[in-house]
Amino acid sequence: MEDLQKINNPYGADKVIDSCSIFGMMDTSGRRFSGEDITKAIANMHFRGNGLGGGLAVYGIYPDYADHYAFHIMYLSPQGQQQTEAFLKDKFYMVKAEEVPMRPIPAIVNPPAVWRYFLDVKQDRRGAESADDYVVERVMDINTKLKDSFVFSSGKNMGVFKGVGYPEEISEYFRLEEYEGYLWTAHGRFPTNTPGWWGGAHPFSILDWTVVHNGEISSYGINRRYLEQFGYQCTMQTDTEVVAYAIDLLIRRHNLPIEIAAEVLAAPFWSDIERMPPKEQKLARTLRQVYPGLLLNGPFTIIIAHNGEMIGLTDRIRLRPLTVGVNGNMIYLSSEEAAIRLISPELDAAWIPSGGEPIIGRLGVQLKPEPSVVSGARL
Amino acid sequence: MTKTAGNSVVKIDTTGILYKELNARLREIASDSVEKVELYNVCGQRYIGTDLNRPIQIDIYGTPGNDLGAFMNGPKIVVHGNAQDGCGNTMNEGEIIVHGHAGDVLGLSARGGKIFVRDYVGYRAGIHMKEYKEKKPTLVIGGTAQDFAGEYMAGGVLVLLGLNLAEGEKHKAKYIGTGMHGGVIYLRGEVEKYQLGPEVGVAELDEKDNQVLRTLVGEFAGHFGYPADKILNHKFMKLYPRFLRPYGRLYAY
Numbered sequence: 001m002e003d004l005q006k007i008n009n010p011y012g013a014d015k016v017i018d019s020c021s022i023f024g025m026m027d028t029s030g031r032r033f034s035g036e037d038i039t040k041a042i043a044n045m046h047f048r049g050n051g052l053g054g055g056l057a058v059y060g061i062y063p064d065y066a067d068h069y070a071f072h073i074m075y076l077s078p079q080g081q082q083q084t085e086a087f088l089k090d091k092f093y094m095v096k097a098e099e100v101p102m103r104p105i106p107a108i109v110n111p112p113a114v115w116r117y118f119l120d121v122k123q124d125r126r127g128a129e130s131a132d133d134y135v136v137e138r139v140m141d142i143n144t145k146l147k148d149s150f151v152f153s154s155g156k157n158m159g160v161f162k163g164v165g166y167p168e169e170i171s172e173y174f175r176l177e178e179y180e181g182y183l184w185t186a187h188g189r190f191p192t193n194t195p196g197w198w199g200g201a202h203p204f205s206i207l208d209w210t211v212v213h214n215g216e217i218s219s220y221g222i223n224r225r226y227l228e229q230f231g232y233q234c235t236m237q238t239d240t241e242v243v244a245y246a247i248d249l250l251i252r253r254h255n256l257p258i259e260i261a262a263e264v265l266a267a268p269f270w271s272d273i274e275r276m277p278p279k280e281q282k283l284a285r286t287l288r289q290v291y292p293g294l295l296l297n298g299p300f301t302i303i304i305a306h307n308g309e310m311i312g313l314t315d316r317i318r319l320r321p322l323t324v325g326v327n328g329n330m331i332y333l334s335s336e337e338a339a340i341r342l343i344s345p346e347l348d349a350a351w352i353p354s355g356g357e358p359i360i361g362r363l364g365v366q367l368k369p370e371p372s373v374v375s376g377a378r379l
Numbered sequence: 380m381t382k383t384a385g386n387s388v389v390k391i392d393t394t395g396i397l398y399k400e401l402n403a404r405l406r407e408i409a410s411d412s413v414e415k416v417e418l419y420n421v422c423g424q425r426y427i428g429t430d431l432n433r434p435i436q437i438d439i440y441g442t443p444g445n446d447l448g449a450f451m452n453g454p455k456i457v458v459h460g461n462a463q464d465g466c467g468n469t470m471n472e473g474e475i476i477v478h479g480h481a482g483d484v485l486g487l488s489a490r491g492g493k494i495f496v497r498d499y500v501g502y503r504a505g506i507h508m509k510e511y512k513e514k515k516p517t518l519v520i521g522g523t524a525q526d527f528a529g530e531y532m533a534g535g536v537l538v539l540l541g542l543n544l545a546e547g548e549k550h551k552a553k554y555i556g557t558g559m560h561g562g563v564i565y566l567r568g569e570v571e572k573y574q575l576g577p578e579v580g581v582a583e584l585d586e587k588d589n590q591v592l593r594t595l596v597g598e599f600a601g602h603f604g605y606p607a608d609k610i611l612n613h614k615f616m617k618l619y620p621r622f623l624r625p626y627g628r629l630y631a632y
Contacts, residue, residue: 044422047425271573321463336445337442338443338463341441377522
């Protein structure tokens with residue numbers, strides 16, 4: 001990693017500013033479908049990105065290994081791979097190891113070797129820690145201490161595929177039409193501060209959490225320092241990384257429901273809090289006081305996902321776009337409505353949610369739009 | 380692309396056509412004597428109608444991309460669907476009629492022309508519209524607006540009808556007219572004081588205002604088949620800028 005830092009970020013820039021395309025789709029019935037549709041949809045927003053980063057996340061992808069942690073790792077050198085595989089064998093039972101299948105295409109230049117491993121935690125190694133905590137720490141170990149190795153996916157029954165290129169090229173490269181999942185997210189990147197690199201592409205992920213993001217987290221420095229207190233090391237020079245760790249901390253470790261986590265990230269303004277009823281006000285005040293270091297400032301639209309859920313959220317004054325589409329069991333989240341219409345011309349409803357209002361898709365729950373945004377004229 | 384009708388109407392199936400190619404084709408068509416263009420299967424192509432300088436009608440079936448009608452100077456665009464962000468960006472003359480909703484920054488920096496949206500609109504509708512003499516951009520929104528409607532408004536007319544609200548339900552938009560220093564907003568229904576920017580004054584409509592409103596609501600109702608009388612027979616508020624140079628002394632000492 002230390003070498004990578006020199007190569008990809010010679011000026012030590014703190015973060016990368018994005019202005020990107022994002023898309024998410026899930027079938028709340030749990031039906032699995034291929035990556036073809038989402039690839040078409042994200043490609044329809046080609047001009048929002050610049051080819052310096054693309055990626056997709058998919059859930060329900062490894063049913064045969066659903067109980068094993070699936071690590072996707074990029075290697076920049078064979079030595080890095082040897083060292084990291086020795087580390088993995090020491091810390092985990094390695095159930096399976098294979099190179100991630102890909103097809104060489106001209107658009108993808110100088111790709112790193114990408115491998116995947118299905119792992120079980122060694123109980124005697126883990127001690128009193130939870131298996132998830134143990135995995136997070138080992139991911140941090142590899143990303144910060146081992147040379148030329150980078151874990152970019154570490155959850156169960158899900159996987160992240162990403163790199164430098166347009167998202168449709170990344171999808172073609174990793175043969176994503178051959179995989180099936182019930183929930184997919186995708187990202188096309190437009191980095192403007194530092195060169196795009198394979199690790200800096202979205203989605204960002206820890207365990208089964210993934211985040212794709214359009215915008216710029218101006219609170220990155222504060223968020224990063226806050227997260228460091230909890231053992232999260234930001235190594236990818238992209239602001240979005242903090243969102244993945246913040247969500248892991250709030251939801252998995254602090255056990256907060258997603259609605260509350262959303263209120264931490266996109267906290268209501270103090271002026272709005274003052275007008276809330278007493279009980280709500282107390283909660284909102286408490287959250288802002290307990291988690292000031294996780295408030296996300298600056299423009300953002302994010303799609304967060306983990307096993308069973310997909311959440312769309314924008315900043316409080318909606319400086320980046322998000323459109324929701326619903327068609328039966330299908331839920332779509334997109335930077336632009338046209339991308340949804342391309343793969344699902346007929347929708348039960350398409351609407352633009354208010355800033356800071358989370359849109360939550362859950363397995364087994366059909367999403368219904370708020371009446372105020374879909375009702376016609378009342379005359 | 381196919382020309383299937385006579386001289387005056389051109390139909391184009393836009394499936395798979397990139398925005399540059401489509402807009403180049405529209406420029407070419409506009410230079411002929413064509414009166415109407417019908418675009419089918421539109422799906423995200425940006426800037427449709429840009430750089431067109433005469434009153435030609437463009438009917439769009441599908442979902443046009445961002446900055447629909449940007450810098451447009453004369454055409455009439457009818458969208459049979461929803462419009463995305465930046466619709467009417469810096470438009471100078473012409474009309475955009477949206478049979479659906481529109482996204483963020485509708486009519487941003489517009490200098491003239493009219494936009495009618497049947498349903499609601501996203502954030503910052505009418506941001507920094509400006510006017511000069513007879514050039515007066517006009518937005519008429521059938522539903523509600525999200526926050527910051529009329530932000531930094533320097534001129535023009537913004538009409539917010541709130542037709543999707545239930546009887547007695549207030550508008551939800553906050554920061555309406557923040558930084559407003561020109562133009563006027565006519566709002567049908569009610570808002571609380573805290574929903575308005577500090578630069579905004581509230582007044583009753585006078586006869587001149589009512590005349591403007593009657594004309595615009597009449598046009599709006601005509602486009603979407605609504606009864607104009609029923610829309611007009613309701614309480615309206617006039618929102619105006621209290622200062623023409625709210626920040627004139629900000630850096631002066």
